[in-house]
Amino acid sequence: MLKPGVLDPQGEAICHSLDAIGFDDVTSVRQGKVIELDVAEGTTRERVRDMCDTLLVNSIIETYTIDME
Amino acid sequence: MLKPGVLDPQGEAICHSLDAIGFDDVTSVRQGKVIELDVAEGTTRERVRDMCDTLLVNSIIETYTIDME
Known part of the structure:
Protein backbone atom coordinates (compact mmCIF):
# COMPACT_ATOMS: atom_id res chain seq x y z
CA MET A 1 0.00 0.00 0.00
CA LYS A 33 -1.03 -4.07 -5.05
CA VAL A 34 -0.90 -7.76 -4.24
CA ILE A 35 1.97 -9.76 -5.64
CA GLU A 36 1.52 -13.53 -5.34
CA LEU A 37 4.74 -15.49 -5.66
CA ASP A 38 5.03 -19.23 -6.10
CA VAL A 39 8.37 -20.09 -4.58
CA ALA A 40 10.50 -23.20 -4.20
CA GLU A 41 10.14 -25.31 -1.05
CA GLY A 42 12.27 -23.96 1.73
CA THR A 43 12.24 -20.33 0.60
CA THR A 44 12.42 -18.30 3.78
CA ARG A 45 10.55 -15.17 4.79
CA GLU A 46 13.93 -13.42 4.87
CA ARG A 47 14.46 -14.32 1.22
CA VAL A 48 11.04 -12.92 0.29
CA ARG A 49 11.76 -9.78 2.29
CA ASP A 50 14.96 -9.45 0.30
CA MET A 51 12.95 -9.65 -2.97
CA CYS A 52 10.62 -6.93 -1.68
CA ASP A 53 13.42 -4.61 -0.66
CA THR A 54 15.42 -5.20 -3.84
CA LEU A 55 12.74 -5.13 -6.53
CA LEU A 56 9.10 -5.42 -5.57
CA VAL A 57 8.54 -2.49 -3.26
CA ASN A 58 9.38 1.19 -3.61
CA SER A 59 10.08 1.79 0.05
CA ILE A 60 10.09 5.56 -0.36
CA ILE A 61 6.34 5.63 -0.99
CA GLU A 62 5.08 2.11 -0.24
CA THR A 63 4.66 -0.17 2.76
CA TYR A 64 4.28 -3.93 2.55
CA THR A 65 3.39 -7.03 4.50
CA ILE A 66 4.36 -10.63 3.74
CA ASP A 67 1.89 -13.51 4.16
CA MET A 68 3.30 -16.98 3.62
CA GLU A 69 1.03 -19.99 3.07
CA MET B 1 -6.79 -11.25 -8.59
CA LYS B 33 -5.11 -5.21 -6.63
CA VAL B 34 -6.14 -4.27 -3.12
CA ILE B 35 -8.80 -1.62 -2.74
CA GLU B 36 -9.16 -0.32 0.82
CA LEU B 37 -12.46 1.42 1.48
CA ASP B 38 -13.30 3.52 4.53
CA VAL B 39 -17.04 3.17 4.87
CA ALA B 40 -19.71 4.61 7.14
CA GLU B 41 -20.70 2.69 10.30
CA GLY B 42 -23.27 0.04 9.54
CA THR B 43 -22.23 -0.56 5.94
CA THR B 44 -22.96 -4.22 5.28
CA ARG B 45 -20.90 -6.82 3.47
CA GLU B 46 -23.78 -7.04 0.97
CA ARG B 47 -23.37 -3.35 0.23
CA VAL B 48 -19.63 -3.77 -0.35
CA ARG B 49 -20.31 -6.77 -2.57
CA ASP B 50 -22.67 -4.57 -4.55
CA MET B 51 -19.86 -1.99 -5.01
CA CYS B 52 -17.54 -4.74 -6.24
CA ASP B 53 -20.05 -6.14 -8.71
CA THR B 54 -21.10 -2.71 -9.97
CA LEU B 55 -17.79 -0.88 -10.27
CA LEU B 56 -14.71 -2.27 -8.60
CA VAL B 57 -14.32 -5.70 -10.14
CA ASN B 58 -14.31 -6.85 -13.76
CA SER B 59 -15.93 -10.20 -13.09
CA ILE B 60 -15.11 -11.50 -16.57
CA ILE B 61 -11.40 -11.67 -15.78
CA GLU B 62 -11.09 -11.02 -12.03
CA THR B 63 -12.00 -12.72 -8.78
CA TYR B 64 -12.27 -10.95 -5.43
CA THR B 65 -12.59 -11.47 -1.72
CA ILE B 66 -13.94 -9.04 0.88
CA ASP B 67 -12.29 -8.60 4.29
CA MET B 68 -14.09 -6.34 6.73
CA GLU B 69 -12.36 -4.97 9.83
Missing part, protein backbone atom coordinates in the same frame (compact mmCIF):
# COMPACT_ATOMS: atom_id res chain seq x y z
CA LEU A 2 1.02 3.61 -0.45
CA LYS A 3 2.25 5.21 2.75
CA PRO A 4 -0.16 7.53 4.53
CA GLY A 5 0.30 11.01 3.13
CA VAL A 6 1.32 9.83 -0.34
CA LEU A 7 -1.27 11.00 -2.87
CA ASP A 8 -3.33 8.20 -4.40
CA PRO A 9 -5.12 9.57 -7.50
CA GLN A 10 -6.44 6.12 -8.44
CA GLY A 11 -8.01 5.69 -5.03
CA GLU A 12 -9.56 9.15 -5.26
CA ALA A 13 -10.95 8.42 -8.71
CA ILE A 14 -12.57 5.24 -7.40
CA CYS A 15 -14.03 7.15 -4.45
CA HIS A 16 -15.55 9.78 -6.73
CA SER A 17 -16.93 7.14 -9.09
CA LEU A 18 -18.55 5.21 -6.23
CA ASP A 19 -20.10 8.42 -4.96
CA ALA A 20 -21.36 9.31 -8.44
CA ILE A 21 -23.31 6.07 -8.73
CA GLY A 22 -24.89 6.32 -5.30
CA PHE A 23 -22.39 4.66 -2.96
CA ASP A 24 -22.08 7.78 -0.82
CA ASP A 25 -21.22 5.84 2.35
CA VAL A 26 -17.58 5.50 1.24
CA THR A 27 -15.44 8.19 2.83
CA SER A 28 -12.04 7.34 1.37
CA VAL A 29 -10.34 4.80 -0.88
CA ARG A 30 -6.72 3.68 -1.16
CA GLN A 31 -5.51 1.38 -3.88
CA GLY A 32 -2.56 -0.97 -3.51
CA LEU B 2 -6.92 -12.25 -12.24
CA LYS B 3 -8.72 -15.53 -12.79
CA PRO B 4 -6.54 -18.56 -13.45
CA GLY B 5 -5.93 -18.78 -17.19
CA VAL B 6 -6.08 -15.02 -17.74
CA LEU B 7 -2.71 -13.80 -18.99
CA ASP B 8 -0.85 -11.60 -16.51
CA PRO B 9 1.98 -9.82 -18.34
CA GLN B 10 2.85 -7.70 -15.29
CA GLY B 11 3.27 -10.82 -13.17
CA GLU B 12 5.42 -12.42 -15.84
CA ALA B 13 7.61 -9.32 -16.11
CA ILE B 14 8.14 -9.38 -12.34
CA CYS B 15 9.01 -13.08 -12.48
CA HIS B 16 11.60 -12.51 -15.22
CA SER B 17 13.08 -9.54 -13.38
CA LEU B 18 13.41 -11.51 -10.13
CA ASP B 19 15.09 -14.32 -12.03
CA ALA B 20 17.45 -11.88 -13.75
CA ILE B 21 18.77 -10.57 -10.44
CA GLY B 22 19.28 -14.00 -8.93
CA PHE B 23 15.96 -14.86 -7.31
CA ASP B 24 15.62 -18.04 -9.33
CA ASP B 25 13.53 -19.81 -6.68
CA VAL B 26 10.38 -18.02 -7.84
CA THR B 27 8.39 -20.20 -10.23
CA SER B 28 5.48 -17.90 -11.02
CA VAL B 29 4.08 -14.49 -10.13
CA ARG B 30 0.54 -13.09 -10.32
CA GLN B 31 -0.23 -9.46 -9.67
CA GLY B 32 -3.53 -8.21 -8.33
